[in-house]
Amino acid sequence: MTLTQRLYAIGIMLFLWYVSLVFAPQLCLLLNMPISSWQFALSLLIFISFSWVFHRNYFGISQKRQFGINFLISLGLFLLCLLFAGSIYDTSFDGTWYHLDAVHLLKNGWNPSYKMLSEEETSYCSKYLNHFPKVPWIYAALVAKVTGNVEMGKAANLQLIISCLFVAQHMGRAIFKLSALLSWILAFLIASNPIQILNLGSFYVDGQVSSLTFLGMAFAIYQVVEGGWVKGFLALLAFALLANIKFPSAFYAILYVGAFLGFLWFTKAYKWQKMLTIALFWGVFTFGVLGWNPYMSNLIRMGHPLYPLSEGTEKVFKKEENYPANFLNTNRFERFFRSFYAEPKWARNPETSDLKTLFSHVPLYTYDYGVPDLAGFGPFTPEVFLLLFPLGLWVLFELKGKERKNAVFILSVLLIATFINPEAWVMRYVPQFWIFLVILVLLVLQRVKWQGPGFVLAVGLLLNNLTLLNQNIVKSYVHTSELKEQLNEVATSNGKIEFYPGWAKSFQYRLTDVGLDLQKQTYIPETDTSANKFTGGLGALYRKRKTE
Template identity: 25%
Template sequence: MHKVYTENIFSHKSFIAGVFCLYIVSFLFITITIGYLLGISVSSLNLPLAVILSSVLIIKQSGLNIRNTCLVILESIAGITIIGFIMAFLPDFSSDGNYYHQESVILQVNGWNPVYSPTELDISIWIKHYAKALEVTSAGILALTHNLESSKVINWILYIASVLIPYNAIRNLGWSRRKSISVTILLSCNPVVIGQLFTFFNDFAIYCELVILVSVFALIVPSADKKNSLYLWGIAVAITILAINTKFTHFMFIGIAWIIFGIYLIITRYYDLLKPYLAFGVISVLLGAAVTGFHPYVTNILTERNIFYPLIGDKKVDIMSGNTPEIFKGKNRIETFVISLTSIKSTCDSESKISDDILSYISNYGYGTRVNGFSPLFILILALSIAYGLKYSCNRRAWILSGILLLTCIVFEQNWWARYFPWIWAIPAILILGSTETTTKSKLLNLIIALEILVATASVVRMAGGCVSRKLFYDRLYEQMQKTPLKIANRTAVVTYKLNHNNALYIDVPISQIDSLKAVSYYDYYSRHLDIIELPDSFYTEITRPILLNKCMMLNKRLSSGSTNERDSN
């Protein structure tokens, strides 16, 4: 990590911190999955071991003296720890997050080994057969902290890496510090990513993984030092292994990124890079799918004869019919993409409150918004960015890359759902980075930055507010249940874990014995018929009564209608 990087010490330290964060996630995942292959369950030792391995490797590779490198490491650990404490007090209020994502984490901490007993338990099909890199690493954190919500810090560690590494790459492309910071801000304000940082959702990860991988590729091309080039290829392998094991679709998209880079090397005649490109590409796939990804890729072949079960194949599970808003049904892919970017209306059951009213849209905007998930301002941001690129002669490579990103949304289905294609958010940053304007004094650029910061801030406020609201509800609920047992129907493993962890008393009853006028779902009052709790009159206060009565009314309507709204949305 010497000649390749800029002499600017701030940029260099940012890169070291970003790679350190990436190493923590990678080593945590690798040590746990290798342990599974050896028959060893996740334990409280995995996270400290990952931090130690990451520290040793960074000290060896940083190019700084030990004192400065250790300061970067300690500052990174301190920042991660602070975020972890904050996350511990902000409960995830997403449906899928509280359903199978958290259950997967809990099962692993309780001793489940997905390599040797992938299908023996009576659990969700998505836990048995789906990729789960973030759930595995979250289990490593939970095993040490004994606080389920604190394990969401793994999202932030990956996010921090995706902010710091690109900044260094942009600086090494020759841009000024101000412009590098401006473009980095644009990349980091993605509302899909920010919204999911507060949850156990994992869609955001592909954005972080792609941003890191492309940044590393950008550093590899001009590298004349074989030692540094080898180091960079190692980072590319690490982030690729994570992507392969985060979601099946991420395997495909990270593979497309590798293919595009290979084509670029051929077109630009970087033939000397083709040999390491092919070698490290093969290593990434083998380690990602056959070793660390033995579960689910190999176990799926052994149990279902289908490596990507249940996403494709004869026995694939349809997860989209019930998740598709009416305004997209019967439309082609171009129409759905355009409608999604220009509309705020949805008639999907799970977004039934979204209407033509912008205030209603904002109040319901969250981690998995189906219509215009990048916010109503994104179409304006995109238009302004195109205008900026035209005004300041954006280079051809930036236009081509932006076109490729747009093309992916037209080629693949479900392009209306922002959580599946979060990289579209990077287009404005790419066009601005590729322009000839070298300063940050442009009013147009400042307007774009201001709009993106506004979107990001709104996402933080919305999600943090939802977490705080849910925490207040839970605190009140636990206080009540520590004194008097409450009736609960269809109790799940996740809620059982949380109730027991908080010494809550409860009585299991059939759902027919729950007073629907006093019933709320533990984590999502629009959800399935699971974890339905009957609240006593003493639970209500002057402040909580209007809100809780509204929730009870909504759930009562759903229970009466028989709608379960199964929202498995991988």
């Protein structure tokens, strides 16, 4: 087994760790058993079984030694992901608000398949928690239950990034016949998708949408090129998980599966009857087992599997509140490119977006808390795209026959997946567009005469991502340090500090985790202007007790 093959195997095993840590607790939830630590043992059994089958059928490995080495390395990387995630507090708004709320509730016994939460049991987000897809929350809840550290539930982001990195480097060598250097450049471009790296320190799930999209497409391409059933199974598994990350990703997953199976039928690899059977089984597993809650439970309880989206997107994403003022009367394509070429910031009505001056410096502080609504792919990507797109089209037209048709097919699927979302201007909702950019880079790098310009453009994108990574991770640790000091000050004050714990139960859990009994504390008004704000506290305040 070469190093490239070993890393590929480990990348797939990291993906299978994710699969197992979701499937075992989800099966137990369906059987009306709340998430519990013992389910990690079941996850481990599922992981070992899937990994062994992959090794036997793909590599033809019967030696336990090679499997054992890969198992130990993947386990070590998984543990490192846990340690990294546990070292950072999520101080983002949505991450602390409803994502962390859901993880705590699942960890503490809530079973969404059998019980709907009331508004009072949540941080005013019961509609989200009761009716939204839950795969990332289930993973995080089991990890939190086993480790006792809820922040470690964010480990899935880094875990899937490493999986993408290792799979992509093998793909560059085995499928696209690139040199080792160009394969690793391709791999780092895929793994450093700005949406993924800006989600590293938070419970936001858009990075997982990005990772699972790439892994599903990669396994599908392996299936088409190499045949066999293992890669096709992995592709369908990745797309099944993708459909249960969030509602828009369900539409993406259906599109990808339809394109994958349709391609196999069109190329006469399989008969249409077999493709239809596979599609039906995939649909039943994806929406009837893995996604019983929310899809089937929403249908039973609310009359529609996509509730509350069935009431109209305005119920979930109100234009008048969430759009920049100058986006209100524009179509989805205009909004997308205005956002793509905007200065990075959050701009909500009545604020407006501003187009950036190309090839000029822009402030980076907007990326401190994750992915902003505008310019979500980073500060340099618009300039690179301006040069990459015409060059990529030129190379595309230079291709011949089957090679061109396949490239156009994949690029078209990604563009459709991007623009079927009317809110594609919020870049974290459409991380698959980054894969579109990377494929353009790949097409250029495959042509010897264009490798020089392609290399420069690839480095430009990597510098963009490295800048974002540095900005976000450094600030994440700064915010974590601030919050740790604040929590420690409150926890060791012996009643000398009074505070307002905020409206979010998820942040109140953080206060109780440091030993505070919220029933015995002295509260201050939420309007107290003399108090200090907790970092990432969603309005929580504290101050020293005033003496008479």
